[in-house]
Amino acid sequence: MFRVLARREFQIRAPQTALTWLTSFNLARSAHSLPFATIEVEEVSGSQPAEVYNLVQGKWTGSSKWNTLVDPLNGEPFIKIAEVDENEIQPFVESLSKCPKHGLHNPFKSPERYLLYGDISAKAAHMLSLPKVYDFFTRLIQRVAPKSYQQALGEVQVTQKFLANFSGDQVRFLARSFAVPGNHLGQQSHGFRWPYGPVAIITPFNFPLEIPVLQLMGALYMGNKPVLKVDSKVSIVMEQMMRLLHYCGLPVEDIDFINSDGKTMNKLLMEANPQMTLFTGSSRVADKLATDLKGRIKLEDAGFDWKVLGPDVQEEDYVAWVCDQDAYACSGQKCSAQSILFMHENWSSTSLLSKMKDLAERRKLGDLTIGPVLTFTTEAMLDHMNKLLQISGSKLLFGGEALKNHSIPSIYGAIKPTAIYVPLEEIVKDNNYELVTREIFGPFQIVTEYKQDQLPMVLNALERMHAHLTAAVVSNDPLFLQEVIGNTVNGTTYAGLRARTTGAPQNHWFGPAGDPRGAGIGTPEAIKLVWSCHREIIYDIGPLEKHWEIPAST
Numbered sequence: 343m344f345r346v347l348a349r350r351e352f353q354i355r356a357p358q359t360a361l362t363w364l365t366s367f368n369l370a371r372s373a374h375s376l377p378f379a380t381i382e383v384e385e386v387s388g389s390q391p392a393e394v395y396n397l398v399q400g401k402w403t404g405s406s407k408w409n410t411l412v413d414p415l416n417g418e419p420f421i422k423i424a425e426v427d428e429n430e431i432q433p434f435v436e437s438l439s440k441c442p443k444h445g446l447h448n449p450f451k452s453p454e455r456y457l458l459y460g461d462i463s464a465k466a467a468h469m470l471s472l473p474k475v476y477d478f479f480t481r482l483i484q485r486v487a488p489k490s491y492q493q494a495l496g497e498v499q500v501t502q503k504f505l506a507n508f509s510g511d512q513v514r515f516l517a518r519s520f521a522v523p524g525n526h527l528g529q530q531s532h533g534f535r536w537p538y539g540p541v542a543i544i545t546p547f548n549f550p551l552e553i554p555v556l557q558l559m560g561a562l563y564m565g566n567k568p569v570l571k572v573d574s575k576v577s578i579v580m581e582q583m584m585r586l587l588h589y590c591g592l593p594v595e596d597i598d599f600i601n602s603d604g605k606t607m608n609k610l611l612m613e614a615n616p617q618m619t620l621f622t623g624s625s626r627v628a629d630k631l632a633t634d635l636k637g638r639i640k641l642e643d644a645g646f647d648w649k650v651l652g653p654d655v656q657e658e659d660y661v662a663w664v665c666d667q668d669a670y671a672c673s674g675q676k677c678s679a680q681s682i683l684f685m686h687e688n689w690s691s692t693s694l695l696s697k698m699k700d701l702a703e704r705r706k707l708g709d710l711t712i713g714p715v716l717t718f719t720t721e722a723m724l725d726h727m728n729k730l731l732q733i734s735g736s737k738l739l740f741g742g743e744a745l746k747n748h749s750i751p752s753i754y755g756a757i758k759p760t761a762i763y764v765p766l767e768e769i770v771k772d773n774n775y776e777l778v779t780r781e782i783f784g785p786f787q788i789v790t791e792y793k794q795d796q797l798p799m800v801l802n803a804l805e806r807m808h809a810h811l812t813a814a815v816v817s818n819d820p821l822f823l824q825e826v827i828g829n830t831v832n833g834t835t836y837a838g839l840r841a842r843t844t845g846a847p848q849n850h851w852f853g854p855a856g857d858p859r860g861a862g863i864g865t866p867e868a869i870k871l872v873w874s875c876h877r878e879i880i881y882d883i884g885p886l887e888k889h890w891e892i893p894a895s896t
């Protein structure tokens with residue numbers, strides 16, 4: 343089957359009418375495979391490695407160098423990526439340079455493309471709602487970014503709903519303009535949403551489908567031409583999704599898709615000079631790119647995300663369960679994951695911590711409710727834990743051990759869901775603060791307690807953090823909520839008894855606040871902010887007053 347499918351590798355389907363589109367899909371379904379896909383998820387293996395290609399100027403291409411990825415669950419080399427090297431970027435540079443700054447469409451140019459994108463989104467949303475298709479993407483995500491079926495499916499569902507949201511006329515509504523009457527007859531100012539033209543998108547490994555699709559479509563809706571680079575560890579998911587989008591009518595030259603290392607991508611950005619780059623990933627790379635690209639960048643970088651439990655103790659089981667999901671689902675590898683929990687002293691006399699421990703201990707490798715950590719080794723995480731345990735008064739609450747009986751390769755990490763208690767007075771000390779608030783992209787959290795009169799100390803700890811992505815204030819006490827929300831800045835903050843830090847669907851703005859470079863994802867506001875700029879056209883057509891005369895110089 344794989345070989346038969348592989349022969350279709352270089353085919354790109356021409357856009358089809360709705361009728362032929364549905365008919366051919368039904369036919370293909372009866373042939374027991376997906377019409378756009380070039381792989382069978384379960385067949386990707388050491389003996390039948392899958393191949394991931396690049397797309398440039400409308401053509402799928404290989405490269406002179408193939409990078410081999412190992413299966414994160416058993417170390418078998420299972421995916422070959424055509425990674426473009428520094429000498430091969432020219433076609434990508436040319437492709438991006440062909441797009442003018444006024445974009446592929448704007449309110450004055452090719453407005454029918456807003457409708458085209460409404461159509462593509464409707465078809466892609468329909469495709470992702472079909473059990474065979476969502477199951478395909480869910481399982482493919484699981485192969486490269488191991489997480490439970492439910493967590494991987496969540497990503498596909500968010501993507502499906504997002505596409506459904508921008509069906510029909512909703513893409514053109516994103517480019518809605520407004521007008522203000524002028525000072526005299528014939529004058530009117532109009533504000534338009536204008537594209538940037540050539541743009542770049544760089545996305546991480548942890549949400550192989552959700553982050554790239556939402557950003558990519560946002561960029562396209564507003565009239566930009568993007569080059570997309572997804573972390574090679576998971577880029578197979580987007581490669582297949584691009585094929586689905588082509589199948590749904592996406593013009594093949596509208597997006598370039600590149601696999602490369604960071605150095606090559608940097609060179610491409612410097613040479614192709616995109617007008618805007620959206621980067622989702624680590625703060626270190628974000629800061630370097632901000633300098634290299636002279637600020638023409640928007641970021642969704644790190645998040646040492648916090649949760650504060652207020653004085654009103656209620657629904658202990660629920661709160662414990664949300665803590666467990668927030669800290670450990672996807673093995674803690676969400677930019678929104680709960681990294682620190684501040685418990686009001688009233689919670690200390692409850693069994694919250696022992697409930698969190700029981701829930702953490704239910705997680706198992708078998709169903710990927712705990713799994714490989716792709717950016718930290720086991721040693722690095724345990725090392726960090728040991729450093730924290732040297733802080734006076736700190737202790738291990740649960741976890742703190744390597745996973746056993748598995749074949750996760752040693753380049754990746756594998757530890758039990760872990761929680762370390764560190765006293766608040768120690769956290770805020772200058773010599774501890776940086777260590778305690780270091781983001782570990784894995785199943786790892788800090789827990790601390792504060793007394794009724796120590797809320798200012800908690801707020802001070804939150805103020806000193808350098809990235810402000812998600813947060814949760816778990817309380818139904820309006821005065822407490824007011825105090826904490828009013829003194830903090832996180833871009834996506836959940837407030838109330840059911841507050842969480844993770845699981846933002848497409849209808850919540852998701853992004854950091856407190857940084858002018860901060861990007862958003864998901865909502866119409868996020869798309870407009872990230873992917874378009876304001877352009878004002880002031881019409882001033884006259885007529886002049888009947889007896890107008892040249893006035894004195896001013």
Ligand SMILES: N[C@@H](CCC=O)C(=O)O
Nearest residue numbers: 553676678844845846863
């Ligand atoms: N929806 C995901 C985040 C996606 C990132 O941009 C979450 O809430 O963790």
